[in-house]
Amino acid sequence: MSKTTTALFATCAGLALVIGAKAESAGAPHSALAATSRHPGVPSSAAGPANPGAPTGAAPSGAAPSSGGTSSPAPGSTAASPSGRFTGSVVDTRYGPVQVQADLTAGRLTGVTVLQQTTGGHSSQIDSYALPQLKSEALAAQSADIDVVSGATYTSDGYAQSLQAALDAAHG
Known part of the structure; x- marks a missing residue:
């Protein structure tokens, strides 16, 4: 006893x-990603995952992120406070491509839309719980410097990298 x-x-x-x-x-x-920054106040996610030796997937396609469908800045705003929709690069992960679009209003991240996500088998199930968590974290952090969702490392890394590319397009 x-x-x-x-x-x-x-x-x-x-x-x-x-x-x-x-x-x-x-x-x-x-963060799952290094906090080095190409732009002050916007952490870079190009450094890859926090787990050295883990596959990072291919680099985002294209030399520069596209900013499809961007709108002109709101009246009274400056280039430092962009508004519009900014599309991140496609990030190839082990389980398929991930791409997001960031919605900014006066420089504030107000939404993230997933344009491409991993598919097939267990990936769809993982994404169904991981993507809403990643969106919530990104909106709370107002950046791509977000935690990895347990069990969804590849999706988390791809999401953060694509979101960072979209934010870079907005501020670039």
Whole structure:
């Protein structure tokens, strides 16, 4: 009986430590992508995944991200506060291409639309829960510096890279 009590106590103590450590780190999210920046205030995602040696997929296609369907800046706004829809590059991942479009209003990220996503088999199921989480994180962070969704590393990396390309197009 005392071994059971000791094991239960040790498990509870360990769980309390994990929860405390997670709560402490909640203020500083860990990004899957390096935070080097080509533009001040907009982190770059071109550095690849946080797991060295993990496949990164092909580089975004095309030399420069396209900004399809961009609208002209709103009256009274400056080039530093773009508005419109900006299309990110297609990022080829191990499970297929990922591409997003960023909606900006006066420089603020107001929406992200997935134009291409991984398909087939388990990928569709993974994307069904990962993509809404990635969108929510991007809108909260107002950048592509977002956490990887557990179990959706390739989709998360592709999403962040394409979103960064769209943000670069908006600010470039």
